[in-house]
Amino acid sequence: EDQVTQSPEALRLQEGESSSLNCSYTVSGLRGLFWYRQDPGKGPEFLFTLYSAGEEKEKERLKATLTKKESFLHITAPKPEDSATYLCAVQAYYGQNFVFGPGTRLSVLP
Amino acid sequence: DVKVTQSSRYLVKRTGEKVFLECVQDMDHENMFWYRQDPGLGLRLIYFSYDVKMKEKGDIPEGYSVSREKKERFSLILESASTNQTSMYLCASSPNPGELFFGEGSRLTVL
Numbered sequence: 001e002d003q004v005t006q007s008p009e010a011l012r013l014q015e016g017e018s019s020s021l022n023c024s025y026t027v028s029g030l031r032g033l034f035w036y037r038q039d040p041g042k043g044p045e046f047l048f049t050l051y052s053a054g055e056e057k058e059k060e061r062l063k064a065t066l067t068k069k070e071s072f073l074h075i076t077a078p079k080p081e082d083s084a085t086y087l088c089a090v091q092a093y094y095g096q097n098f099v100f101g102p103g104t105r106l107s108v109l110p
Numbered sequence: 111d112v113k114v115t116q117s118s119r120y121l122v123k124r125t126g127e128k129v130f131l132e133c134v135q136d137m138d139h140e141n142m143f144w145y146r147q148d149p150g151l152g153l154r155l156i157y158f159s160y161d162v163k164m165k166e167k168g169d170i171p172e173g174y175s176v177s178r179e180k181k182e183r184f185s186l187i188l189e190s191a192s193t194n195q196t197s198m199y200l201c202a203s204s205p206n207p208g209e210l211f212f213g214e215g216s217r218l219t220v221l
Contacts, residue, residue: 043212096141100153
């Protein structure tokens, strides 16, 4: 069975304090790993897709990396507006379904 | 710009009522999905559709049905709403292959 776990469950950072969020997964044939940002009361917003181990993608203060067992979302010098829940999801080759992790709730304090 | 539109942001219904949640995407995507999101349980798949008139059960289909008569529209139906269906409902679409694009969500309260 495909599974995704995320750690930590919640993270509080001071503005400018860099850190990383972890997404560990087990899937029978990874088609893609996806990162989303979700603000309270809204739908998740797509950030990145990673397809193979060693791949990296960047967007502003965020950088996502992928290995065969996990993905990291690195946040460099975060700002309060980066506060949100970050979700990780995987999709296997054999189906169209996406399996989501529980998310990491990030708070960046000014 | 990519757009997934859900018909209602907030609904309040009574137990036993029939509820329709509608979702429209303007990206010509093959796949459409309905999830519910609850605190501590994350996103759980209710149903998805990979083509017009085609549907597949997700992890928690009980108490729900869906309809996809046109490619751009995917409806979620609660035949007889119950209090345990109070939740945030999220519609999404995706190309095949490709990432999910979500709507803003519909927060349903069943009294």
